[in-house]
Amino acid sequence: MKRSLHSTLLLLLFIAALAIAPLLLPEFYVTLLNYIGLYAIVALGLVMLTGVGGLTSFGQAAFVGLGAYTSAYLTTVHGVSPWLTLPAGLLVTAVVALSLGLVTLRLSGHFLPLGTIAWGMSLYYLFGNLDALGGHTGISGIPPLRLLDLELKSGREFFYLIWTVLLVLVLATRNLLDSREGRAIRALKGGSVMAEAMGVNTPRSKIVVFTVAALYASVSGWLYAHLQRFVNPTPFSLTQGIEYLFMAVVGGVSHVWGAILGAGLITVLKQWLQDWLPRLLGQSGNFEIIVFGLLMIFVLHRARDGLWPMLQRFFSTAGVVAHAGRRRGAAGAAGTARGGFSAAGGPGCQQALWWPGGQ
Template sequence: MDLRRYGLLAFTVVMLAVPFLPVPDYWITKLNYVGLFGLVALGLVLLTGVGGLTSFGQAAFAGLGAYASAFLAVKMGISPWIGLLAGLGVTVVVALVLGWVTLRMSGHYLPLATICWSLALFYTMGNLDALGKYDGLLGVPAISFFGISLQEERRMYLLIWLVAIASAIAITRLLDSRPGRIMRALDVHRGGGKTMPEAMGASTFRHKLLMFVIAAILASISGWLFAHMQRSVNPSPFGIKFGIEYLFMAVLGGAGHVWGAFTGAALVKLAEDQLQTWLPALLGTSGSYEIIVFGVVLVLVLKFAPDGLWPSIERLLPARRHRAIRADTTEPLPARDKPAAGSVLLEVKDARRTFGGLVAVNGVGFTLRAGEIFGLIGPNGAGKSTTFNLVSGVLPLTSGEVWLRGERVDGKGAREIARRGLSRTFQHVKLVPDMTVLENVALGTYLRTRSGTLAAMLRTDRAEEARALAEAERQLRRVGLGEHLHELAGNLALGPQRLVEIARALASDPALLLLDEPAAGLRHREKQALAEVLRQLKAEGLSLLLVEHDMDFVMNLTDRILVMEFGTPLLEGTPAEIQASEKVRAAYLGTEH
């Protein structure tokens, strides 16, 4: 057990010991609210901090959990524990419907949509006679646990903080897992996005929806605890004001950090109570002046500490100890059957792609056989990268066909094509900079592993996770980066970053590897090292299709080349035939008149 785990154990023991100590009831009450608010903010850490999906509507989900349990308990006399299950059921259904609609939006439309459905749910709660309208429901019973009533705040404290700490541990485990790596690769503001995870075979929409539902569940549990602690519910705590406040807590504490949720909740809740006392006395008049202070603080945090306050606290903690990996003794992941050497692996027939009135690719066709390196070259604007994206499924064809291993794959999308044995790198390196090199490469094992969210939270995925990390280590050593396993990917130079991308692609055990300008931006020695790696991969039986501008690199590496000009094929042949062609010289250098 490393020092961080000892620290977590010590924190848990201290927090759970608080109600048994001579601590004033005032502080017990405040800590109860910190735990409740921290739960909602924890969902926002996952949704906004990790996934980059801004939501102002989490308070409404807390209202669903609170009202569902309160209604069943007050109107029908049903146990709060049944009310918890009912609240979670309602919340999951509503979250799935809202997520299905709103998560397809991007930019400023997504947060605006969350505001809209938050207001809709708030006014629904406030206008239903069955829910008491704006007066709410009174006489909500306290929770009982094996006959022990949790009506006293000190007893309720134990349940709140047991749930809060368990939830934080579960989310921490989730982020350190197969689905968690995909979630961490989604935020475009942290170097992620849709294209790379889809190329690894993962459904980005499904992972976004999963994060949305988990965040809603955490808010719903918080609402359930709140209703039975307060012994009454009304719409006020579940409006847009609280939705904004929860987001403020997450940002202040550190939106990308699990324990930042509770840091932000503690700072906001404790500061709010003090400011509500001090500011009216200081200014000589009453009013919600604390909102002004919070607004100024938020601007300052976004300006000078955009990652929140938790990273500053984390620097004082012992460094994380990385798990030891024994790649030589770990059972390898399942491998796909490889095509026979010389067999037709990829066939592109009369590919055409238009963007409105612009014809980017027209009539391109070629055949790549197993065990060879095939190059696509041409001047800038020749359509090479577009052809590359048509083959890999990033772009759909306007017309034409793409066949992979005897199966037609055009129109299937990047994710489905990846499942059939194609993996790729990108023209502009797509790594997650705040993930380690090892974690970035482990993304490539997604299709070769099966563990899901619940297994990650319960830690039943450890055997498979060890195999995935061992595979990532094998591929990093294969490309010569075995000494950089635990370094942050964002700290590497461009050359090593491109090798990390190649290792990630190899971790998927591809039948065909696509390399989009792998030598771009590299120094001479880095190009030589990369060429040696690619020759070694070919010697091991891997087939490669590459787009490249560096003619020396291409001519000394490929078996056959297709030259493109203005989106059309100009000439296909061996490197020697291409170098001897007058048409190719004219395409690159122009002709004399």
């Protein structure tokens, strides 16, 4: 299989680049990569939920908060080891996601995204109003992660943990979507009537994909809490929830690698604007967000399916991925997310690309 060989090669190259990155890059770039990794984990969940399952969620930031707060609370108040708080956080998130899912996933059409906004807001204000969780001021002094005798304090050490988790999740996502369950999830987007006619238990599939996406967010939250060693409600607000969706869509919401691309692009762009705009325009104003917004509109005008399919087309025409890629580029264009909240993509949707240059 030539195409799988290509994709495996690309993947190995990517992993190798990641492995040596912290050794070569300056400290701050590693910090940025860490944040990109954290965001990409959440965006990956959204790719599955929104890009593949066709269910739009604005509330992922709240699940990140659940993971982060569970760990922060247990480690600071009860002195539990951070490694035990990970399953605890996942458990809390699973329970919350299942119960929210049971209620809100019954919502059809536009009611669902609003439902996610609703509980996203509720959870955010709940974090801020519970004294046990430090209120709006937050919880400080969260212990760092320890691996045997090694304390994961510096960004470079944490980098390997974050990106290992991310890569494992990428692989897991791919396998999940290729499984029987995954095909059922992929069928969701074509509208539930068709899927149910084919024997898919759509409510069950919706709950599965929703919970899995929430668990991804929770893992990201756990990592966040121990990287930052401080939590307060602001990073888990609706605004951040919208930003995750933003990353996924800009990167390419039907592609697992789009999540990483989107998270990377938005994080780096913001940093870059912060560095360069004051030099171009002077110190007086805060033009960063204005220019950021305008650039994003421009990107969406040029690549409404996100940047990943565009990148793929570019590479396939450049001949990097040989002739097989060209066909796939076309398939990618046809199969990318056209759907909105309930909009159905064509049959092409089932063939969305999961792999750099391969299916």
